[in-house]
């Protein structure tokens with residue numbers, strides 16, 4: 330089978346990460362990298378050509394696909410140039426700063442007839458994959474709530490991530506992944522959304538957000554991220570009328586919990602706690618709560634490229650579709666609107 334030849338524009342943090350990942354594929358050849366800063370390319374792998382601009386790379390390099398890993402505001406220009414040069418495109422997230430920019434990108438790629446997708450590789454994160462499997466298999470009966478939480482300790486944004494005009498801040502960063510995961514999981518239009526977005530220790534960009542999405546199927550999804558939470562954690566909770574599922578950690582450690590029977594005649598079952606007597610919130614009686622293991626997964630982020638390669642060879646459809654990326658961007662715009670007004674936003678276009 331013909332090797333897929335790929336060039337990376339923007340050989341910084343993510344450019345390097347992607348190059349390392351691509352080394353593990355026999356059927357993908359990294360032939361070129363381009364960066365305006367020559368120092369970034371000093372450690373380019375042997376045999377990989379280096380270029381000082383996207384124009385030069387598009388003009389001279391032997392490539393089928395361009396991976397765009399430059400800072401966010403440059404993505405539109407990069408996509409338009411790659412499309413004009415008839416190259417397939419994997420763009421880093423967030424693909425665009427706005428929905429309007431994204432629409433210009435999709436027009437350009439449609440005209441060119443090239444593949445256009447976005448690097449939402451966190452759809453293959455273990456923690457997410459396990460929770461998606463719990464949801465897809467209906468293991469908890471009727472789901473009413475999903476919580477996705479990410480807390481860190483390193484609150485300071487760095488480099489261009491400090492500036493709003495560069496697409497800095499956590500909503501444009503992890504926010505894109507966390508929203509994408511929820512929209513990929515819940516098979517229903519969003520009815521309304523309420524969000525709060527704060528700059529806790531950063532002057533100009535957000536480093537904390539909470540987003541509450543009410544879906545038409547009744548599910549309430551809550552995403553909370555704080556870089557300065559000081560209690561690092563990646564956690565999930567899904568609640569249904571047949572049980573709960575929880576995960577604590579990127580590796581997906583957690584459990585499903587069910588009750589042996591639904592409690593009846595609750596007034597007789599008082600338990601004493603440090604905060605006084607309670608009928609519902611003390612420790613459960615022995616044997617009432619039953620634990621089960623979560624489903625297993627062998628998913629890994631590398632699978633993103635496994636699937637892209639198949640799409641490149643026409644063996645399957647692209648998984649991260651432009652219309653899904655556009656939906657995430659619309660949700661992000663609604664998040665900013667809600668955070669600005671302090672009001673819930675109805676997502677009429679989802680109807």
Ligand SMILES: NC(=O)c1ccc[n+]([C@@H]2O[C@H](COP(=O)([O-])OP(=O)(O)OC[C@H]3O[C@@H](n4cnc5c(N)ncnc54)[C@H](O)[C@@H]3O)[C@@H](O)[C@H]2O)c1
Pocket residue numbers: 338339340341342343344363364365366369381382383397398399400401403421422423448449450488489501502
């Ligand atoms: N998918 C993910 O999980 C993930 C993770 C981190 C970053 N990203 C995304 O990757 C992109 C890059 O982020 P980063 O943290 O690697 O940034 P970075 O600053 O580390 O790297 C960006 C590189 O692009 C180069 N560059 C800037 N303008 C250029 C231009 N016009 N032409 C060519 N090169 C140019 C810079 O010199 C730098 O080497 C962003 O869109 C970011 O959101 C995605």
